Amino acid sequence: MMREIxxxxxxxxxxxxxxxxxxxxxxxxxxxxxxxLQEEGINSWSDINVTVVKVFLQxxxxxxxxxxxxxxxxxxxxxxxxYIRQERIIDHDPMQHIKRPKKGVQLPKTLTLEEIETIIxxxxxxxxxxxxxxxILEVMYASGLRVSELTHLKLDDLRLELGLIQTIGKGDKERxxxxxxxxxxxxxxxxxxxxxxxxxxxxxPYLFLNHRGGGFSRQGIWKNLNQHVLTAGIQKNVTPHMLxxxxxxxxxxxxxxxxxxxxxxxxxxxxxxxxxxxVSKQRMSEVYQQYFPxx
Numbered sequence: 001m002m003r004e005i006x007x008x009x010x011x012x013x014x015x016x017x018x019x020x021x022x023x024x025x026x027x028x029x030x031x032x033x034x035x036x037l038q039e040e041g042i043n044s045w046s047d048i049n050v051t052v053v054k055v056f057l058q059x060x061x062x063x064x065x066x067x068x069x070x071x072x073x074x075x076x077x078x079x080x081x082x083y084i085r086q087e088r089i090i091d092h093d094p095m096q097h098i099k100r101p102k103k104g105v106q107l108p109k110t111l112t113l114e115e116i117e118t119i120i121x122x123x124x125x126x127x128x129x130x131x132x133x134x135x136i137l138e139v140m141y142a143s144g145l146r147v148s149e150l151t152h153l154k155l156d157d158l159r160l161e162l163g164l165i166q167t168i169g170k171g172d173k174e175r176x177x178x179x180x181x182x183x184x185x186x187x188x189x190x191x192x193x194x195x196x197x198x199x200x201x202x203x204x205p206y207l208f209l210n211h212r213g214g215g216f217s218r219q220g221i222w223k224n225l226n227q228h229v230l231t232a233g234i235q236k237n238v239t240p241h242m243l244x245x246x247x248x249x250x251x252x253x254x255x256x257x258x259x260x261x262x263x264x265x266x267x268x269x270x271x272x273x274x275x276x277x278x279v280s281k282q283r284m285s286e287v288y289q290q291y292f293p294x295x
Contacts, residue, residue: 001037004045030080033073037052049094053094071101108241128197129194135208138186140244141246142182151215154205159176160179163184248265
């Protein structure tokens with residue numbers, strides 16, 4: 001059974017061009033699925049029917065897995081069973097009548113401008129690492145980049161004289177993002193005073209370098225951010241994606257057009273961006289309740 005999974009992952013990576021993170025997610029889900037099948041004594045894909053799948057999903061629910069986790073699992077299994085039917089490994093699709101659970105709208109968590117400012121100003125910019133971290137935080141908030149986009153940002157992607165950076169996002173789509181004066185200033189300071197101190201191999205193309213002179217990992221960005229959040233005394237579970245959410249929300253709260261925000265975030269579908277309008281309305285309601293004397 002593992003051979004078919006390996007073939008599916010190869011197909012997803014090479015022919016469909018899916019990201020490494022998606023492939024890892026598929027592999028994790030399918031390994032969990034196979035472990036369940038083996039516990040049930042099922043050793044052939046042809047022996048799986050809709051009841052087998054429903055019991056598996058029910059067990060996930062009983063194990064208090066979130067609706068989002070179960071929904072992702074269903075998506076993975078639908079893709080996989082479609083693939084093995086397409087390859088004529090099975091002649092039926094047990095996922096055909098499995099529906100994804102309806103999800104409520106979960107509003108993205110954001111930070112206030114005051115919280116953003118506090119976190120951004122935390123690094124000690126008299127040191128090379130502090131100067132680097134200040135530039136990283138400025139770019140994260142000013143651009144709304146995903147963490148993977150930030151870690152892959154290269155020196156050649158900078159167009160500081162034009163106030164722009166370019167990045168390759170999901171689906172290998174290139175987009176151009178403007179930067180504010182603050183972000184540009186701190187990038188220039190980092191390039192002049194900190195990066196030369198951190199670089200050990202001049203062939204490393206990445207803009208932001210770790211203390212060993214290599215590129216950052218996603219976990220490295222996360223760990224760095226958490227350290228500065230703790231130092232800033234912010235009592236929230238702040239994630240890199242929360243800065244992206246805050247970037248989008250603050251733009252809309254200040255009158256930005258939804259289509260422009262969609263382009264800046266690199267969303268293929270505007271419905272993905274529209275979640276931020278709910279956040280803005282929620283914020284408007286909170287302000288009303290707080291300040292209107294007869295609320």
